[in-house]
Amino acid sequence: MKILIAEDDPLTLDALATCVESEGFTVLRATDGREAVELWRSGKPDLLCLDIMMPQVDGYEVCRRVRASDQTVPILFLSAKNQEIDVVVGLDLGADDFIRKPFTRREVMARIRAALRRNAPREAGDSFTLHDLTVRPRSLIAERDGRSIDLTPREVSMLHLLHTHRGEPVSRDAFLDTCWGLDYFPDSRTLDQHILLLRKKIEKDPSHPAIIQTVRAIGYRLSDG
Amino acid sequence: MRPALVSLVPMLAAAVLVMVGGERVARRETETRTPADRSRLLDLDAAFRAELARLDELYATHLEHLAKASVSGKPDELRVQAEGLQGVRLLRVFRKDGKEIKDLRIQPDLNGPRLPEVELSNGRRPLDPNQALIMDAVFLEYPDYWDEKWLPTYHPDLMAYRRLPEPGVMVVILVSRSQFHERTASYLSHWLETPLTPMREAGERLLIEGPDGSTLVSLGPERHGPAASIIPIRSLFGNWQIRSWDGLEVARTHDSAALILASTLAVILLASGVVLMLQQKNALKLAAERVSFVNRVSHEFGAPLTNLSLNLDLAAEVLTSRPSEAQRRLGLVAEEIGRLSRLVANVLTFSRRERDSLELKPAACIPDQILQQVVESFRPALERRGIRIESELAAAQAVRLDPDALSQITGNLLSNVEKYAAGGNWLGLASRIEDGFLILEVSDRGDGIPASHRQRVFTPFERVLQATNEGASGTGLGLSIGRDLARRMGGELELLDSDVGARFQLRIPAPPAADPISEPEAS
Numbered sequence: 067m068k069i070l071i072a073e074d075d076p077l078t079l080d081a082l083a084t085c086v087e088s089e090g091f092t093v094l095r096a097t098d099g100r101e102a103v104e105l106w107r108s109g110k111p112d113l114l115c116l117d118i119m120m121p122q123v124d125g126y127e128v129c130r131r132v133r134a135s136d137q138t139v140p141i142l143f144l145s146a147k148n149q150e151i152d153v154v155v156g157l158d159l160g161a162d163d164f165i166r167k168p169f170t171r172r173e174v175m176a177r178i179r180a181a182l183r184r185n186a187p188r189e190a191g192d193s194f195t196l197h198d199l200t201v202r203p204r205s206l207i208a209e210r211d212g213r214s215i216d217l218t219p220r221e222v223s224m225l226h227l228l229h230t231h232r233g234e235p236v237s238r239d240a241f242l243d244t245c246w247g248l249d250y251f252p253d254s255r256t257l258d259q260h261i262l263l264l265r266k267k268i269e270k271d272p273s274h275p276a277i278i279q280t281v282r283a284i285g286y287r288l289s290d291g
Numbered sequence: 292m293r294p295a296l297v298s299l300v301p302m303l304a305a306a307v308l309v310m311v312g313g314e315r316v317a318r319r320e321t322e323t324r325t326p327a328d329r330s331r332l333l334d335l336d337a338a339f340r341a342e343l344a345r346l347d348e349l350y351a352t353h354l355e356h357l358a359k360a361s362v363s364g365k366p367d368e369l370r371v372q373a374e375g376l377q378g379v380r381l382l383r384v385f386r387k388d389g390k391e392i393k394d395l396r397i398q399p400d401l402n403g404p405r406l407p408e409v410e411l412s413n414g415r416r417p418l419d420p421n422q423a424l425i426m427d428a429v430f431l432e433y434p435d436y437w438d439e440k441w442l443p444t445y446h447p448d449l450m451a452y453r454r455l456p457e458p459g460v461m462v463v464i465l466v467s468r469s470q471f472h473e474r475t476a477s478y479l480s481h482w483l484e485t486p487l488t489p490m491r492e493a494g495e496r497l498l499i500e501g502p503d504g505s506t507l508v509s510l511g512p513e514r515h516g517p518a519a520s521i522i523p524i525r526s527l528f529g530n531w532q533i534r535s536w537d538g539l540e541v542a543r544t545h546d547s548a549a550l551i552l553a554s555t556l557a558v559i560l561l562a563s564g565v566v567l568m569l570q571q572k573n574a575l576k577l578a579a580e581r582v583s584f585v586n587r588v589s590h591e592f593g594a595p596l597t598n599l600s601l602n603l604d605l606a607a608e609v610l611t612s613r614p615s616e617a618q619r620r621l622g623l624v625a626e627e628i629g630r631l632s633r634l635v636a637n638v639l640t641f642s643r644r645e646r647d648s649l650e651l652k653p654a655a656c657i658p659d660q661i662l663q664q665v666v667e668s669f670r671p672a673l674e675r676r677g678i679r680i681e682s683e684l685a686a687a688q689a690v691r692l693d694p695d696a697l698s699q700i701t702g703n704l705l706s707n708v709e710k711y712a713a714g715g716n717w718l719g720l721a722s723r724i725e726d727g728f729l730i731l732e733v734s735d736r737g738d739g740i741p742a743s744h745r746q747r748v749f750t751p752f753e754r755v756l757q758a759t760n761e762g763a764s765g766t767g768l769g770l771s772i773g774r775d776l777a778r779r780m781g782g783e784l785e786l787l788d789s790d791v792g793a794r795f796q797l798r799i800p801a802p803p804a805a806d807p808i809s810e811p812e813a814s
Binding site: 078082085168170 | 592597
């Protein structure tokens with residue numbers, strides 16, 4: 067999934083893009099409004115995060131231009147402009163959410179996932195089942211007993227990999243190649259940390275995992291359960 | 292109503308009231324009475340009296356002709372004749388032999404009072420004693436018994452005319468005063484035009500009232516008080532009155548002392564209103580600026596706090612797996628802390644300046660060391676924006692000045708280049724000591740500052756770039772604080788002319804230091 071981030075503060079752009087990428091999204095970076103509009107046209111992102119105060123073309127104008135031809139792509143404003151009128155203008159222009167600076171990594175990621183989820187089409191064909199868990203990739207959620215669990219694109223990708231190799235062990239390299247990509251070099255510890263977090267989300271008892279089992283010296287596999 | 296006018300309008304109203312009241316108090320009026328021309332009045336009286344007598348006589352003649360005609364005239368012809376005579380309401384003919392009694396009622400007014408019965412004393416009965424007009428039958432026997440033509444009717448509007456046109460025949464005609472008067476008033480108001488001309492031209496005040504109290508003629512302006520002379524004139528159908536007033540001229544002067552007092556009071560009230568309005572306007576402006584300032588400050592805190600939060604989170608994530616990346620992130624955190632510190636320093640300086648508690652702390656220092664430190668703290672941010680730094684520092688001797696103030700002013704100037712002049716990709720910094728002054732010049736090759744903003748940029752809260760699509764933010768305090776600190780140190784911060792971009796020059800006293808140099812603190 068591609069997310070366009072338009073932010074004129076280079077530090078914020080870099081940090082936010084890194085946070086978003088770490089969850090498995092592809093990021094299109096724009097440092098001003100004009101670049102944002104060009105990237106939106108050429109890159110067709112699944113979601114846009116727009117700063118309001120930007121050189122050349124401000125975030126409001128970018129939102130207006132996008133909404134003129136696309137009514138559905140989620141648009142989130144990220145701004146230190148924190149007066150009620152700024153929020154109202156942003157939402158009236160068709161934005162889906164307004165995130166006030168300062169924000170934390172968890173908050174911004176939760177809002178991005180929520181916006182994507184709201185926008186995701188309900189297509190049963192995409193979903194797959196792991197034990198008592200139904201994973202809906204487009205909505206970035208897993209469901210159990212009517213309760214939904216938020217997932218990142220990377221976590222969905224990891225579960226999908228386990229699902230397609232049902233009953234077989236999946237090597238660490240396969241995980242890293244498939245879920246992180248060849249241009250990224252996470253170490254083994256990164257994979258373990260992600261598996262740990264994923265188990266906390268989907269296992270009923272994370273200390274005794276029933277879905278994702280460890281295969282010593284190789285990697286992980288989906289239990290037969 | 293605009294809030295600032297709330298205090299002015301009542302004061303303005305009070306000033307107007309004081310002025311109007313003062314004028315009334317100061318007013319002095321002197322009346323000069325000029326007696327009306329009595330001879331003209333007497334001439335009018337004589338002419339009017341004669342005309343009324345003529346009209347009475349003329350009417351009596353017409354009635355007499357009608358009475359004569361009623362003896363032998365046919366009822367229809369008689370009715371036409373009676374109707375042609377204004378005021379006739381009833382005509383009744385009695386004969387001694389009791390035959391051919393005529394009874395004509397002219398223009399019966401259905402809504403008016405009922406006409407009284409007119410009957411001979413030996414005539415038909417019963418009659419309403421309150422309404423009936425009973426003629427003594429003896430008149431038919433002895434016509435010369437009583438020669439009076441007009442008889443009272445005990446009716447407020449009616450008069451009875453009695454005539455014996457031939458022996459044995461008596462005619463009684465009831466005449467309405469009001470109808471007669473209506474006709475004569477219309478005639479007399481035209482007739483009076485000529486006799487009144489001299490009085491009208493003299494501007495005299497005169498009134499002629501009819502028997503019913505209505506005004507027939509009114510000359511001259513309305514005058515209060517009783518008339519100087521009243522002339523009653525009696526006529527057949529009532530009393531007329533000519534009222535005349537003497538001429539009156541009112542000379543108006545003012546007591547200058549009272550007028551000056553009232554004017555002064557009004558001016559004081561008005562001035563107080565204006566002062567109050569200006570104070571209120573300033574207070575409102577100040578309040579709006581403070582709200583705006585708070586909003587801007589909170590806005591300015593937003594970005595660095597976000598960067599702190601995100602970079603600390605990212606650094607923690609890769610602390611052990613990728614220490615170099617963690618180190619880079621922590622470096623950015625330190626940079627953002629510096630940005631926040633400068634922001635806090637500006638807000639505190641502004642706040643202290645507002646409370647008048649800003650104090651300078653001169654100390655021995657080497658200006659170039661301070662400048663270098665500021666430049667280094669900005670270097671990563673400037674380089675990220677593609678700004679090349681060119682320094683010509685030549686103020687390496689120990690001098691005495693406030694190092695924190697110098698650091699703050701320099702930081703604000705460099706911050707402006709980072710925010711507003713990154714497009715120029717160049718920052719020039721030059722220092723020197725000249726005649727006991729430290730001269731620092733900070734130049735850029737950005738878009739420069741429009742001529743219309745050259746002075747305003749030093750005003751608190753003023754920013755050249757305001758719109759959201761200008762991209763740059765800021766509190767609008769940097770240059771204002773810079774100039775204020777420079778002036779407090781006995782120097783000046785100015786915007787110099789330059790062909791490209793903006794060029795600021797700081798000039799502050801920098802006497803040689805006698806005391807030992809303390810280590811500059813990290814900014």
